[in-house]
Amino acid sequence: MNNVVLNNTIRFISLLLLQVLVFNHVNIFGHINPMVYIVWVFLFPFRKNRNWLLIFSFLLGISIDFFSDSAGVNAFAITFIAYFRLPIIKAILRKPEFDYVQFNLKTISNNKAFLFIATLTIIHHFIVFSLEYFSFEALTSIIFNTILTSIFTILISILGIVLFTKKK
Amino acid sequence: MRQIVYFIKKFRYFLLFIVLEILAFVIIIQDYSYQQSKFVNSANYISGGIYSKVNSVNEFFHLKKNNQLLSEENARLKNLLGKRENSYASDTFKVIDTSQYFQKYEYSTAKVINNNYTKRNNFLTINKGSKNGLTPDLGIINSKGVIGVIKNISANYATVISILNSNSKINVRLKKSNHFGTLVWDGKDYNVTQVIDIPRQALVRIGDTIVTGGKSAIFPEGIEIGVVRDFIYEQNKYQQINVLLFNDMSAIGEVQIVKNLHKDEQVTLEQSVVNE
Numbered sequence: 001m002n003n004v005v006l007n008n009t010i011r012f013i014s015l016l017l018l019q020v021l022v023f024n025h026v027n028i029f030g031h032i033n034p035m036v037y038i039v040w041v042f043l044f045p046f047r048k049n050r051n052w053l054l055i056f057s058f059l060l061g062i063s064i065d066f067f068s069d070s071a072g073v074n075a076f077a078i079t080f081i082a083y084f085r086l087p088i089i090k091a092i093l094r095k096p097e098f099d100y101v102q103f104n105l106k107t108i109s110n111n112k113a114f115l116f117i118a119t120l121t122i123i124h125h126f127i128v129f130s131l132e133y134f135s136f137e138a139l140t141s142i143i144f145n146t147i148l149t150s151i152f153t154i155l156i157s158i159l160g161i162v163l164f165t166k167k168k
Numbered sequence: 169m170r171q172i173v174y175f176i177k178k179f180r181y182f183l184l185f186i187v188l189e190i191l192a193f194v195i196i197i198q199d200y201s202y203q204q205s206k207f208v209n210s211a212n213y214i215s216g217g218i219y220s221k222v223n224s225v226n227e228f229f230h231l232k233k234n235n236q237l238l239s240e241e242n243a244r245l246k247n248l249l250g251k252r253e254n255s256y257a258s259d260t261f262k263v264i265d266t267s268q269y270f271q272k273y274e275y276s277t278a279k280v281i282n283n284n285y286t287k288r289n290n291f292l293t294i295n296k297g298s299k300n301g302l303t304p305d306l307g308i309i310n311s312k313g314v315i316g317v318i319k320n321i322s323a324n325y326a327t328v329i330s331i332l333n334s335n336s337k338i339n340v341r342l343k344k345s346n347h348f349g350t351l352v353w354d355g356k357d358y359n360v361t362q363v364i365d366i367p368r369q370a371l372v373r374i375g376d377t378i379v380t381g382g383k384s385a386i387f388p389e390g391i392e393i394g395v396v397r398d399f400i401y402e403q404n405k406y407q408q409i410n411v412l413l414f415n416d417m418s419a420i421g422e423v424q425i426v427k428n429l430h431k432d433e434q435v436t437l438e439q440s441v442v443n444e
Contacts, residue, residue: 020215021222024284027418031286031358051184058188065195065208067215068284069291069327072195072208079192083185131196132288133355141355 004045012060015040020067023156034152035074037064038124039160041082042117046103050086057082070132077127081120092116105161118154125150209320209327210282210293216325220295223281227421234421241311273388274427276300278308281325285358285417290330292316294423297324307386307426312414313393314338314351315423317386332358332417340393341381345370348381351393351411358417360397363409370406372399378411385431 019037026033040060044053061075068074092112105113129142129149176183195208210216227234278300282293296302298321308315308328316328316336329336331353338351340363347370349363363378376396382389392414399409428434 017218021218027286033286050181054181054184054188058192061192062195062208066212067210067219067282068287069208069210069293070287070289071199072192076189076192076196079185079188134200138288138355 008044008056011040011043012056016060016063016067019064024068028152029148032149032152034149034156035125035128036153036156036160037074038078038081038121038153039157041078041085041120042105042157042161043165044082046086053082053085054079073128073131076131077124080127081124084123085120088119089116092119106165114154114158117157118150121153121157122146122150125153210291211297211320211322211325211327213322213324216281216293216295216322219281219293220325223279223295227279230419230421233419237311237422244311272428272430274429276425276427278326278423278425280420280423283330283418283420285330285332288355289334290332291319292328292330292420294318294326294328294425295324296425297322297326299323301427302326302425305386307428308423309387309391309426310415310420310423312416314380314387314391315415315417315420318425330417331361338387339381339383340378342366342370342372343377343379343390343392348383349409351378359413361394361411361413363396363411364406366406366409368405372396372401372406372409374398385428385434387426388428 015037019035023036024033028034037060041053041057044056047053057078058075061078062072064070064074065072092115093108105116108116125146126142129145133142198207210219276296278294278296280292281295284290284292292308292315294308302318302321304318304321306318308318314331316330316333317338318326319329320327331338331351332355333353334355336351336353339348340351341348347367349366351361351363353361366372374396378393378396380387380389380391380393394411394413394415397410397412400407
């Protein structure tokens with residue numbers, strides 16, 4: 001148990017610093033900044049009690065907001081995907097009962113893991129850009145930014161997950 | 169009563185979700201009102217401290233460029249001084265009347281420790297705060313133009329609303345004539361901002377210089393901002409004027425803070441006129 005807590009604490013702090021110090025300033029093609037901190041939601045352990053996931057996701061989001069002066073935008077978006085993580089993974093696996101203890105991103109097939117990450121990333125990015133622009137006139141910019149940034153977020157998240165998590 | 173407890177127990181998870189989302193949404197909405205200083209900002213002890221640590225490494229790589237900017241500005245100021253001396257020399261007599269000397273603007277320097285320019289609403293963080301006598305609504309400039317206006321203040325840090333922000337509205341005018349307009353940003357290119365509300369009788373040409381207007385109580389008049397890159401003139405008015413900034417907003421190091429010493433006087437006077 002202690003190991004899980006320690007692991008997640010380290011992951012929380014390193015994702016936060018990685019996002020605000022590195023990925024907020026990479027500017028791929030001049031303006032794309034991948035939001036890789038949502039890896040937090042993909043990797044947070046699946047448990048019966050899901051309150052902690054919501055609370056810590058919100059805390060991570062609001063910490064990112066503190067650093068990047070974006071009000072509550074990131075907090076709103078990451079809490080949203082944290083809540084819908086379980087329904088989405090259930091829909092992807094097409095199983096009514098869910099094995100909380102055994103489940104791990106590495107135990108499901110690659111396609112399903114990719115679908116899971118991609119769905120959550122696109123939802124998250126769409127919320128972030130919608131709240132940032134906050135107008136219907138900018139819908140094309142919102143969709144354009146969502147797609148481009150999602151591509152890089154998904155790529156980097158998958159690379160990070162493959163490289164930095166243990167095979168189980 | 170028992171049913172309410174049962175309801176809360178059953179939907180505890182969903183209620184937690186709703187509470188957190190409402191909390192986040194309230195913070196977002198609060199941020200949209202320009203007047204209110206916001207709670208979530210990077211001018212605090214932790215994020216300001218981390219940014220200034222990282223920046224102390226980062227600025228080392230920009231020393232050469234900063235030195236050049238400094239020496240360019242020195243040359244410009246020396247030229248200005250030279251012009252003044254000439255006009256004095258041609259005077260046959262000189263009256264020293266101290267009541268004619270008054271300082272309207274006070275300048276101090278600060279360092280940008282965090283800079284955003286790719287989002288829709290961009291903010292900067294600088295390494296001076298209330299300990300250095302800063303207050304909200306002071307102007308931030310550098311040698312190449314306007315950067316923004318201070319919004320939040322902590323003891324050692326301050327956040328600045330960049331001109332690349334949907335809340336930023338700065339009074340500008342054409343350098344060659346006195347037609348006023350407002351500088352805004354459409355969120356597309358960080359090198360190009362837009363001027364709106366230019367009256368239709370103004371003659372705008374590509375290449376015209378845009379400078380700050382004297383209407384606002386924040387910036388001194390005549391700071392050069394950029395040149396007109398292109399414009400659309402339709403239905404007898406200027407629909408859009410694109411201004412190419414002199415500043416490279418992606419690389420900002422040293423900045424100057426402008427404090428208008430006559431601001432209170434000006435604002436009180438203007439308000440008393442409105443109230444009558």
